[in-house]
Amino acid sequence: MGNFSLSADVHQMLKNKSCHNKSWSIKLDYHFGGFAKVSPVLLDFIGNFEQRHSxxxxxxxxxxxxxxIYALIKQGFFKPGQKIIAVHTGGLQGNRGFSALK
Structure with missing residues (x-):
């Protein structure tokens, strides 16, 4: 994906705000090939997630x-009982372009 400096940028922003907490990380492994790229595996996950959680x-x-997040949970990345916060930012208007999600 080229030279990706998001982690360094966030680190610098936090440092500028005197936040020295190092308990965060950015995972870059779940892009499915890049922006707006999908796979059957991702579409199946999305469909199953909606069915299970509405x-x-x-x-x-x-x-x-x-x-x-689910992949990291399965890999044991998080400690048992550790709290995970995920923010759903919307973006559902993009579903119109994916026939599998209509």
Whole structure:
């Protein structure tokens, strides 16, 4: 994906605000090939998530974010009982372009 400096940018912003907490990370492994790229695996996850939780996801942002969180949970990345906060930022208007999500 090229030279990606998001982690360094966030680190600098936090440092500028005198926040020295190092307990955050940015995971770049769940982009599915880039912006607006999807796969059958992602679309299946989004469909199953909506069926199970009655919450719609989009394949551009929130679907990829929650897919990544669920993958990290399965990998044991988070400690048992650790709280995870995920913010659903909307973006559902993008679903109109994906026939599998209509």
């Amino acid at each position: 919450i719609k996801l989009d394949p551009i942002y929130t679907g990829k974010m929650l897919y990544g």
